[in-house]
Amino acid sequence: MKRLKQYSFLSVSLLGVAIFYLIPFGGLIYYSLVDNPVRGSFAGLDNYIAILHNQAFLKALKNTVLFSALSVPLAVGLSLLMALALEENIPGRSLFRTIFLSPLMVPSASVMLVWQVLFCYNGTINRFLAHLGHGKTDFLKSDYGLLVVLLLFLWKNLGYYMIIYMAALNEIPGELLEAARMDGGSGFQSFWYIKLPYLSPSILFVGLMAIVGSFKIFKEVYLLAGAHPNDTMYLLQHFMNNTFLAFDYQKLATAAVLMCIGLTLIISLLFFLENRVGRNLEG
Amino acid sequence: MKRIKGKKKKRNFIQKAVLFLIVALFATSFAMPILLTITNSFMKEEEVLIHYGNVYGSYGYGQGDGYVSKEADLKLIPDMVSIKQYETVLLLSPEYLLKFWNSVILTVPIVLFQIAVSLGAAYGFTRIRNKKGEILFFIYTLLMLLPFQVTLVPNYLVSGKLGILNTYWSIILPGIFSTFSTYLLTKFMRRIPVSLIEAARLDGAGEWSVFTKICIPLCKSAIVSVAILLFIDYWSMVEQPLIMLSEEAAYPLSVYLSTINQGEITLAFAVAVIYMVPAIFVILYGEDYLIDGISCYGGTK
Numbered sequence: 001m002k003r004l005k006q007y008s009f010l011s012v013s014l015l016g017v018a019i020f021y022l023i024p025f026g027g028l029i030y031y032s033l034v035d036n037p038v039r040g041s042f043a044g045l046d047n048y049i050a051i052l053h054n055q056a057f058l059k060a061l062k063n064t065v066l067f068s069a070l071s072v073p074l075a076v077g078l079s080l081l082m083a084l085a086l087e088e089n090i091p092g093r094s095l096f097r098t099i100f101l102s103p104l105m106v107p108s109a110s111v112m113l114v115w116q117v118l119f120c121y122n123g124t125i126n127r128f129l130a131h132l133g134h135g136k137t138d139f140l141k142s143d144y145g146l147l148v149v150l151l152l153f154l155w156k157n158l159g160y161y162m163i164i165y166m167a168a169l170n171e172i173p174g175e176l177l178e179a180a181r182m183d184g185g186s187g188f189q190s191f192w193y194i195k196l197p198y199l200s201p202s203i204l205f206v207g208l209m210a211i212v213g214s215f216k217i218f219k220e221v222y223l224l225a226g227a228h229p230n231d232t233m234y235l236l237q238h239f240m241n242n243t244f245l246a247f248d249y250q251k252l253a254t255a256a257v258l259m260c261i262g263l264t265l266i267i268s269l270l271f272f273l274e275n276r277v278g279r280n281l282e283g
Numbered sequence: 284m285k286r287i288k289g290k291k292k293k294r295n296f297i298q299k300a301v302l303f304l305i306v307a308l309f310a311t312s313f314a315m316p317i318l319l320t321i322t323n324s325f326m327k328e329e330e331v332l333i334h335y336g337n338v339y340g341s342y343g344y345g346q347g348d349g350y351v352s353k354e355a356d357l358k359l360i361p362d363m364v365s366i367k368q369y370e371t372v373l374l375l376s377p378e379y380l381l382k383f384w385n386s387v388i389l390t391v392p393i394v395l396f397q398i399a400v401s402l403g404a405a406y407g408f409t410r411i412r413n414k415k416g417e418i419l420f421f422i423y424t425l426l427m428l429l430p431f432q433v434t435l436v437p438n439y440l441v442s443g444k445l446g447i448l449n450t451y452w453s454i455i456l457p458g459i460f461s462t463f464s465t466y467l468l469t470k471f472m473r474r475i476p477v478s479l480i481e482a483a484r485l486d487g488a489g490e491w492s493v494f495t496k497i498c499i500p501l502c503k504s505a506i507v508s509v510a511i512l513l514f515i516d517y518w519s520m521v522e523q524p525l526i527m528l529s530e531e532a533a534y535p536l537s538v539y540l541s542t543i544n545q546g547e548i549t550l551a552f553a554v555a556v557i558y559m560v561p562a563i564f565v566i567l568y569g570e571d572y573l574i575d576g577i578s579c580y581g582g583t584k
Contacts, residue, residue: 003411005490010407010419013400016460021426024437082309090303098570099310102317105562105573107519109537110555111316113548114323114357117335122355155313163574164581205581208428215430219521223541237432237522244439244526256436260429267428 031253083165100159368553393458405468471505508576
């Protein structure tokens, strides 16, 4: 009886999650295993084999993985440096914190014009490069497109990750750092032997958030370069959108199921690691 | 001894100064895109055209219709400050305000109802701490972390079955049941000492009154944090309208801004700033709540 009442608090949410997420996901698995959306017959793994040979899917997957591989380590490292810098007693700390956070709050679409002016063919960066004797590059339409997106990603998210680190740094007992200083430990030593172990669960968490975030970068790419960007910026979401437009349910479902499996594995692994690291710390 | 200390102090000072300079430089470049958008919105329309008329064309655009600089170079301070852009946007072009309104009626119900639904769910997860509850909570966490590429497909299928595609319901309903705020509110609510809840139960309070009289009041600031994070997220939505809506007139400001073309570039900055206004309010008044929310989100305990 008591349990029943407690579950009833969950019921509205559970119902909605089931209707909009869990049950249709079952439908997706079904679609991914049949050869035809209308009264299809079981096709085994045919759809999966087909999509793993689909050029567009492979390109999108490659670009997405490449983007994650570039952006995640940079995001994890740079935001940690920023958090450590703001931990030092420098003037204007809270102002800097606000500034670093502001890109997160401001919608990407509203600053996109500035980014376009910066990186377009006749834009500021090209002018600057011309001064240095370089030729002009149309960044958004060239292979450098992904780099522009990388900058945008870092600009948008570093402040967010920095706050997560700052919260973790706050939890380190002050006496510990004080004792290290008294014993003549250098700044680097107190970082390496005290702060880093305390921070390691957060580093994993930021890593997780950065991976998830790097999959969400489609929004910015779309705003920057539209629905049909340069090849290097063609991401998984572009593939999905195009498949949506073509009403190709098999392909769509198969891609979604594959991505879900892949991400679930990554997320579970990171959670597992985070738990392990957290427990080690507590002794 | 004293001299060593003095030397150390001096070195410390130099280190701090260098650090300050680096951070300041970094911060300046962070602030620039936002600052530039705001200052350029006070440019006369003609001046915008002169400076940025050439952004979308690769080669000399606009010979013949007035002077357009061949290069597009960002300008921090306009030559002549004017509110002409805002006048045009606010008084003469109702379509922009309509898009703003589209953004509002998509975002506000999602934020309000997602929090309402999630408060109940968070209470459930706070009280049910057995294996079943934890597995369910992990599924919720997973759903929160999966990107739109994955979750929009099921949303789309159901919306098709329910016949709500091309209406705002197809964005609002999945939004309400998105699990982000459940995750965060559960984390906040689990900080409330179990003894407090148990004591209230022993005193004869029912689950409902524990929920409304203890948990919700104690989570007030958490609710504000979550609301801010949700608002930021949904205010700038792009993926959902692209998939769910086929009529461009129904698009929110975020998608519309990205399709602003050559002809409208003179107004783009002012529209962008109007779109930013809620975010600016958050920066001014809600930063502490926001930081609280993010810290709790990232809290590994």
